[in-house]
Amino acid sequence: MNSVVEVCPETALKMIGEGALLVDVREREEVAEASFDVPGVMLIPYSEFDERFREIPADRDVIIACNVGERSLMATRFLMHNGYRNAVNMQYGIVRWAEKGFPVKGELKRKQGGCCCGSTSGSSNGTGSCC
């Protein structure tokens, strides 16, 4: 498989301006706290991603994002495995996006990395990456 293309938040914002679709794979409770304030952002929680990924159009440039870029990297690899040729991972996630002053709704409080093992809510302490 080809390696995943990764873009920084600046490049992601530029791509969105040019028509790319931003897909946020954070869980619902994370999105409720703070979310990307860009038009048309698609929300598919990581824990549902393997069931719902076909909602993502295969004929558009797609940017996958999460909290810090770990879950989105896995999700991007998953998309590529399923034939999505135009999917890229946004490095450093919404944390770096917010640090750059890019548009965010709400307030980003937690700095957790998330977890690729099912839902973040399923983890006993919610402290972040486990794999």
Added chain:
Amino acid sequence: MKQVKILGTGCAKCSQLADAVKAVIASQCIDAEVEKVEDIQKIMAYNVLSTPALVVDGEVRSKGRVPGLDELKDLLTR
């Protein structure tokens, strides 16, 4: 013999599932071979992203969680 695979990249939950599966297999005298699959490309071949996942005879029977022992018994024997 059942072919049982535990899909997971090596996190704590994946180990929990592997231990629970082995315990159920032992307690129920299930004739099964258990294999842990940690390679992400091999995991994705099952179209699974949320790990850990349990595969029995090529069928994904749970993913993204560690089922309880009673449910595991059902998943492994059905």
